[in-house]
Amino acid sequence: MNCEILIYFCKVLIRLNLNKNKKSKSPDMFNLKSVLILSIGAMFAFSSCSSDDEVIPTPDDSYDVPVTYNFDNVSYSGQTQRLAMMSEMSSLMKSAVSPDVTLDVNQLLAMYANDSDNAGWTGIYSKQLKNKTFEPVQADFETLLNEMAAISSATGEYAVGTAGTVTKADGSKTYLVNEKGVEPVQLIEKGLMGACFYYQATSVYLGSGKMDVDNTIVEEGEGTEMEHHWDEGFGYFGAPIDFPTNTDGLFFWAKYSNTCNEYTDNNKELMDAFLLGRAAISNDDLATRDNAITTVRNVWENVSAAAAIHYLNDAAEGFDDVAVRLHTLSEALAFIYSLKFNDGKTQNNDTIDGYLSTLATTSDITAFDLTNITVETILSVRDALALDFDLDAVKENL
Amino acid sequence: MRLFSVLVICVSIGFFSSCSSDEAPISSLCPTIDEADQTALFEFYKDELIIPAYTQAVSDVQVLKSGLDNFLNNPSTDNLLDVQNQFKTAYLSWEYAEPFYFGPAEDQLIEDHFNYFPIDMENLQLAIQNGFDSDLTEKYDRGFPAMDYLLFNGSESEIIEALTQSDVRTYLLANIENMESRIVAVEEAWRGSFGASFVANTGKADGASLSQIINTYNRHFETIKRNRIGLPSGILTLGFKQPQVVEGFYSAMSLELAKASVAASSAYFYGHVGGTDAHRSIYSLLNDLELLSGNERLADKMDAEIKVFANHLDDINGTLDYAVEFETETINELYQSMSGFVVLAKTDMPTALCISITYVDNPSDSD
Numbered sequence: 001m002n003c004e005i006l007i008y009f010c011k012v013l014i015r016l017n018l019n020k021n022k023k024s025k026s027p028d029m030f031n032l033k034s035v036l037i038l039s040i041g042a043m044f045a046f047s048s049c050s051s052d053d054e055v056i057p058t059p060d061d062s063y064d065v066p067v068t069y070n071f072d073n074v075s076y077s078g079q080t081q082r083l084a085m086m087s088e089m090s091s092l093m094k095s096a097v098s099p100d101v102t103l104d105v106n107q108l109l110a111m112y113a114n115d116s117d118n119a120g121w122t123g124i125y126s127k128q129l130k131n132k133t134f135e136p137v138q139a140d141f142e143t144l145l146n147e148m149a150a151i152s153s154a155t156g157e158y159a160v161g162t163a164g165t166v167t168k169a170d171g172s173k174t175y176l177v178n179e180k181g182v183e184p185v186q187l188i189e190k191g192l193m194g195a196c197f198y199y200q201a202t203s204v205y206l207g208s209g210k211m212d213v214d215n216t217i218v219e220e221g222e223g224t225e226m227e228h229h230w231d232e233g234f235g236y237f238g239a240p241i242d243f244p245t246n247t248d249g250l251f252f253w254a255k256y257s258n259t260c261n262e263y264t265d266n267n268k269e270l271m272d273a274f275l276l277g278r279a280a281i282s283n284d285d286l287a288t289r290d291n292a293i294t295t296v297r298n299v300w301e302n303v304s305a306a307a308a309i310h311y312l313n314d315a316a317e318g319f320d321d322v323a324v325r326l327h328t329l330s331e332a333l334a335f336i337y338s339l340k341f342n343d344g345k346t347q348n349n350d351t352i353d354g355y356l357s358t359l360a361t362t363s364d365i366t367a368f369d370l371t372n373i374t375v376e377t378i379l380s381v382r383d384a385l386a387l388d389f390d391l392d393a394v395k396e397n398l
Numbered sequence: 399m400r401l402f403s404v405l406v407i408c409v410s411i412g413f414f415s416s417c418s419s420d421e422a423p424i425s426s427l428c429p430t431i432d433e434a435d436q437t438a439l440f441e442f443y444k445d446e447l448i449i450p451a452y453t454q455a456v457s458d459v460q461v462l463k464s465g466l467d468n469f470l471n472n473p474s475t476d477n478l479l480d481v482q483n484q485f486k487t488a489y490l491s492w493e494y495a496e497p498f499y500f501g502p503a504e505d506q507l508i509e510d511h512f513n514y515f516p517i518d519m520e521n522l523q524l525a526i527q528n529g530f531d532s533d534l535t536e537k538y539d540r541g542f543p544a545m546d547y548l549l550f551n552g553s554e555s556e557i558i559e560a561l562t563q564s565d566v567r568t569y570l571l572a573n574i575e576n577m578e579s580r581i582v583a584v585e586e587a588w589r590g591s592f593g594a595s596f597v598a599n600t601g602k603a604d605g606a607s608l609s610q611i612i613n614t615y616n617r618h619f620e621t622i623k624r625n626r627i628g629l630p631s632g633i634l635t636l637g638f639k640q641p642q643v644v645e646g647f648y649s650a651m652s653l654e655l656a657k658a659s660v661a662a663s664s665a666y667f668y669g670h671v672g673g674t675d676a677h678r679s680i681y682s683l684l685n686d687l688e689l690l691s692g693n694e695r696l697a698d699k700m701d702a703e704i705k706v707f708a709n710h711l712d713d714i715n716g717t718l719d720y721a722v723e724f725e726t727e728t729i730n731e732l733y734q735s736m737s738g739f740v741v742l743a744k745t746d747m748p749t750a751l752c753i754s755i756t757y758v759d760n761p762s763d764s765d
Binding site: 137 | 632635636637638640
C-alpha cells in the first residue's frame with residue numbers, strides 16, 4: 001500500500017466537503033458524521049504506508065468546467081438592469097435625429113443618475129449608471145448629456161460649425177452630430193460601455209477589492225461573495241448564458257465581440273475565461289481564477305481594440321460619405337477611449353490619448369473635433385492600434 | 399470548520415498509519431510584554447505625544463477662530479492675510495493630531511469634521527445655502543478642506559467679497575465652532591478619564607491600547623499613501639491623474655501637509671517629534687523584544703524603509719499637484735516605497751507582536 005491512495009482519499013474527502021460547504025450556511029452534521037466514519041474506515045484500510053511523500057492535498061485538478069454559465073446561485077440582476085437602462089437612454093437620444101424631437105437635459109441627467117421621478121423610464125430600475133461610472137469621468141458624461149440635449153433642437157443639416165443631421169448617401173441612416181462633426185450619442189453610449197460596464201467588470205469586480213473576499217459562506221441565490229462578484233462582472237458583458245453557441249439577445253459588449261469574432265475568435269475566448277474563472281472560484285482554485293482574470297482582461301481589451309479598428313476601416317472606406325465618416329469615427333473614438341478603463345490594460349493612458357488626439361485633435365472626450373480628419377490619419381491610427389494590440393494580421397479584415 | 403476537521407482526520411490517518419514527516423512549527427511564539435512596560439509605553443504616548451499634539455491643535459484652532467472673527471468683522475487685505483496664515487498653522491498642527499484616531503477622536507468623528515478631502519463642491523454649496531449641520535457626516539463639505547477653498551480660491555478681492563456674503567460668513571463661523579468644540583472635547587477626554595483608562599488598558603486583545611496604537615498607526619499611514627499620493631497621482635485610478643484632489647490644493651500647501659503627515663507618522667513610530675530623546679515607542683518596543691522579520695531586526699528594517707520614502711518625499715519640489723503631473727517618476731518611487739513599508743507595518747509587525755489588524759480600509763459596496 002502506498003501513500004498515493006491515501007492522498008487521493010483525502011482529496012476526495014476534501015472535495016466532497018468543499019462542495020458541501022458551498023451548498024449551505026448551516027452546519028451539516030450528517031456530512032461530518034459520514035466523513036468521520038469514512039475516515040475511521042480509511043485508518044484501518046491504509047495503515048502501513050511509507051513516509052517520503054509530501055502530503056499536501058491540493059484540490060485544483062479535479063473539477064469540471066460547464067459549457068454554459070449555468071452554475072448554482074448565479075445572480076447579476078443589477079447588471080442586467082444597467083444594460084437595460086443604457087438601452088433606454090440610447091433609444092431616447094437616437095430619437096433626437098427627428099426634427100420634431102427635442103431632448104430635455106434634466107431627463108437625460110435623471111436617467112444617468114436614476115432619479116426615477118424625472119427619468120421617464122419604461123422599465124422599473126433600482127440601480128444607477130452614474131455611481132458606477134469611473135468617478136473622475138462622471139462629469140464628462142454629464143457635459144456630453146448637456147451637449148446632446150442642446151443639439152437635439154437642431155432641425156437643419158450639419159455643416160462645419162453648425163450642429164445638425166447627416167444622412168447616408170443611400171438614405172438608409174440619419175445621425176445627429178455637433179458643430180465639430182462628432183456624434184454625442186456614440187460617445188455617451190460606447191463611452192459608458194467603457195467607463196461604466198468595462199470598468200466595473202475588469203477593474204472593480206475582477207480587481208482585488210472584490211476578489212480578495214470570502215469564498216465560504218453561501219448566500220442563497222447569490223453564492224459566496226467571491227462567486228457573486230465574478231457573476232456581476234460577467235453580467236456586464238451582456239451575453240446569454242449559452243454564448244457563443246447562442247448569439248441572440250446580445251447587449252453592448254457581447255454584440256461588439258460578436259461583430260469582430262470572425263477574425264478575432266474573442267467570443268469563445270472570453271466566454272471560456274468567464275466559465276473557467278467561475279468554476280475555479282466554486283472549487284476554491286484561486287490560481288486558476290487569477291489566470292482567468294488575466295484572460296478576461298486581455299481578451300475584453302482586444303474586443304474594444306478590434307471594434308475600434310473595425311470602425312476606422314469603415315470610416316476610411318466610406319470616407320466620402322460624410323454621414324458614414326462621422327458616425328463611424330465617433331464610434332471608433334469611443335472604443336479607443338474605453339481602453340483606458342481596464343486595470344490590466346496593456347497600453348497606458350498617454351498612448352491611448354495619443355490615438356485620440358491624432359484623430360480628434362484632443363484627448364478630451366468633451367471636445368473632440370473631426371472637421372479636419374483625413375483618410376491617411378485614420379489609417380495611421382488603425383495601424384498603430386493593430387500593432388499595439390496584436391491585431392496586425394487581421395487589421396484589413398476587421 | 400469542516401474543512402479543518404477533515405484535515406485533522408487526514409493528519410490523524412497519517413499519524414496512525416505511520417506516515418511520518420518533518421513538521422513545521424504550528425505557530426510562532428508570541429512575545430510577552432511586561433505590564434509595567436506597557437503602562438509606561440502608554441503613559442509616554444499619552445503625555446509626550448498625544449496630549450501635546452491635541453493641545454497645540456486646540457490652541458491653533460482657537461487662534462484661527464479669533465482671526466476669522468476679526469476678519470469677518472473688519473474685512474481687509476491685511477486681516478485676510480492674517481487669517482490665511484493662521485489657517486496654515488492650524489492645518490499643519492492638525493496633521494500631528496490626526497494619527498490618533500481612536501477613543502474620543504473616533505467618538506467625535508474628528509477626521510470627518512476636520513479633514514475629509516477633497517472638498518465636495520456641490521455639498522459645500524448646499525451646506526452654505528441650507529446652513530451647517532454638525533450632525534451630517536461623510537459629506538466632504540467641512541473642516542480644513544472647506545476653508546482651504548473659501549479662504550484661498552480667487553484673487554484677494556474676490557475672496558473677500560465671497561467670504562463676506564452672509565451665508566458664507568455664517569457657514570464659516572459654524573464650521574470653526576464645530577471644529578473647536580470637537581477638538582476641545584477630545585483633548586479634555588485625553589486629560590481626563592479616557593487618558594487614564596488608555597494607560598491601564600494593557601494586553602493584546604482588540605481594543606486594548608497596544609492594539610489601538612498598532613492599528614491606528616497603520617491606518618494613518620495608509621491614508622497618507624492612498625489619499626495624499628495614490629489618488630491624485632492616478633496610481634490607484636487607472637492612470638487618471640487628479641491633481642485637484644490633493645490635500646490643501648487651493649492654499650498650495652499639499653507638499654507641506656504631506657510632509658507633516660509623514661513626520662507625524664514617524665513621530666508615532668519613534669515616539670518623538672524632533673528633539674525629544676528619552677522615549678518609549680513602537681520602535682523601542684520592537685527593539686526591546688528583538689523581533690525579527692526574516693533574519694533581520696524588524697525595527698531596523700522599518701527604520702531603513704522609513705528613511706527611503708522620506709527621502710523620496712524630499713525629492714519632490716513645489717506642490718504635490720504639480721508633482722503628480724510633472725514629476726511622475728519620483729511620485730511612483732515614493733508610492734512604491736510606501737507600499738513596501740506597508741508590508742512590514744501591516745503584516746510583519748502585527749504578526750510578530752501577535753496583534754490583530756482590525757480596521758477595514760475599503761468597505762465593499764457590491765450590487
